Amino acid sequence: MPGTAAPDAGLIPLSSRQDWCWEWTRCYAPDSYSMELTETVHLRGPLDVGALREAVAEVTSLHDALRLSLVPATALPLDDPRPLQRVAPGHLPLHVIDMTGRSPQDAVGEITSRPFDLSGPLAVFTLLAFSPDEHVLVLAFHHLVFDGASGKLLIRHLTEAYNRRAGNDRTPAAPAEFSYAAFIRRERDPAVLAAKEHRTAELVRVLREHGAAEPLEGDGVGEPPLAGDYVLVPMAFGPDDVVSLRRAARTARVTPYSLLLAALTRAVGEVYDRERLVGTTIAHGRDEPSSTTALGLFSAPVEIPFDLGVRDPAEFLRHVHTGVRAAAGTADLPYGSRVASVLGREGDDAFFRSCLAHVEFRLNGITGLVLDPPVERVPFDGLDARLHEYPRTFPQLAYASRQAARGSARTLFLDLRMEEGSLTGGLWYESTYHHAERVKAAADRFRQLTGCP
Known part of the structure; x- marks a missing residue:
């Protein structure tokens, strides 16, 4: 059975669902194939960056799977070669990058084509700012912490949190009903x-x-x-x-x-x-x-x-x-x-x-x-927000x-x-x-x- 009891109470094994994905991840040569899932939202209009930052913090604080990171087996006194993982406290940041003068097509493709670093966070939220009224929100996740169904759920949770914050509704979010670590x-x-x-x-x-x-x-x-x-x-x-x-x-x-x-x-x-x-x-x-x-x-x-x-x-x-x-x-x-x-x-x-x-x-x-x-429009209040697929480039599969x-x-x-x-x-x-x-x-x-x- 996957996983081994760890001496550190903060470490947890891979879940039964992550077990297959870890096998699949290791099937490919380094930098050969990206095991990441991305959602990209093109935003036009007066984006409230502060409200979006708070929305990302709220969603990632409620869903602990997004805060998981791997601890390599080589760093542990264990015989099992599979990694363990830990949940980072708090929430994840929104990285804002100034892309003035760049085209969204080139900039987003460059960001989303980078292989995921398994030694770092497995979920990354990035906002590319092309002008005061044009942004692209890039949501990138390694498959170990995210699946296809999570994409639609994330957009829903994120837009609900943003719309409340942008409307000056500071009502605290309801406690999380589900913990991946407890699962x-x-x-x-x-x-x-x-x-x-x-x-x-x-x-x-x-x-x-x-x-x-x-x-x-x-x-x-x-x-x-x-x-x-x-x-x-x-x-x-x-x-x-x-x-x-x-x-x-x-x-x-x-x-x-x-x-x-x-x-x-x-x-x-x-x-x-x-x-x-x-x-x-x-x-x-x-x-x-x-x-x-x-x-x-x-x-x-x-x-x-x-x-x-x-x-x-x-x-x-x-x-x-x-x-x-x-x-x-x-x-x-x-x-x-x-x-x-x-x-x-x-x-x-x-x-x-x-x-x-x-x-x-x-x-x-x-x-x-x-x-x-078909899902294209994303209900961010006051914005023309649309899901958009940008081309990604990867090395030949091996x-x-x-x-x-x-x-x-x-x-x-x-x-x-x-x-x-x-x-x-x-x-x-x-x-x-x-x-x-x-x-x-x-x-x-x-x-x-x-x-x-």
Whole structure:
């Protein structure tokens, strides 16, 4: 199980959710890939910088996950190589940088493309001032303390706090309902740990039975390179196709995600001649009621076992849908220990997030049966505030070990995004490991099974 009891009461281990992210972080060579999440807000109008500074202080004082910092294992008298962490007291500052004469496009790209320094704060709030009436707020977080759901929550908490401060409302904020540090300590309860060990052992058994240690057959050219060569088989579902998919999902009483995942696993199983497969997805992991409005890393990859011996299409669809829902309940299980139990660990090499799965499916822009509304305007009072994505530049991706490279290369990744009523994206594969024609055959079969060729 992750973490080791520390002699310093101020130190806490990684949470079960952070365990997978720490493995994933270590998969990449230094300065190769940024594990940070950013939100950038373009602000036009008379910004009250003092009110914004106070809003940042309020939000970061209430959400202790944002004040976490790592303590390297090398600095501790412990045998466990994983770091511990501590919560800084108080709140985080708002860094204000004068960018007069610079263009937002260049300045923001420069700031957000810098790799995160794991020896420092894992959350950084920066205000770039281009003129008295033009600013860009850059909110940067390492994935160890932040997830996708936290982005929308942060914007809501921050704008509410700013609007109160800018309106001279000095009412103290309500006490925090959730503490990430307390959440970790609850996970360390001996009874909780014992129950997790039992559940992890059962999950490991099921994953072995479904071939998690038996990857999809490659083309036999050898080890995938540390600098992977990933190729996309593009796919697009137009507005009419999306309407048909949502109607079919509603009729079957499943989500579009389950509908598409069932088609993907069936297609891959047929092309690769597999009776059983393992898929993976990201579960939101916010199991405690008070965590639904908390900031921090709660999401985690979960594995879904599939039995392709279920031949009836309707029955198989229910099998997939039930499997997705059941897998969400395993988000609290430590990732590193279950992967090591299935695959074994080579020294201190790290595990890629999908190394137990044959397929990974990411669907963005739709939750359940509902299309996510586009979020552009941000409700800062008296300002024209808009979320804006600025281009970021990173060095070429490179893995830190052969184990990490293999863990990524063996998985097929379906990535689709809903934009303006259409689904676009495609099936990614590592071209050194996978045979291109075989992957394309799986993609073609997937399109046929969705009924939207």
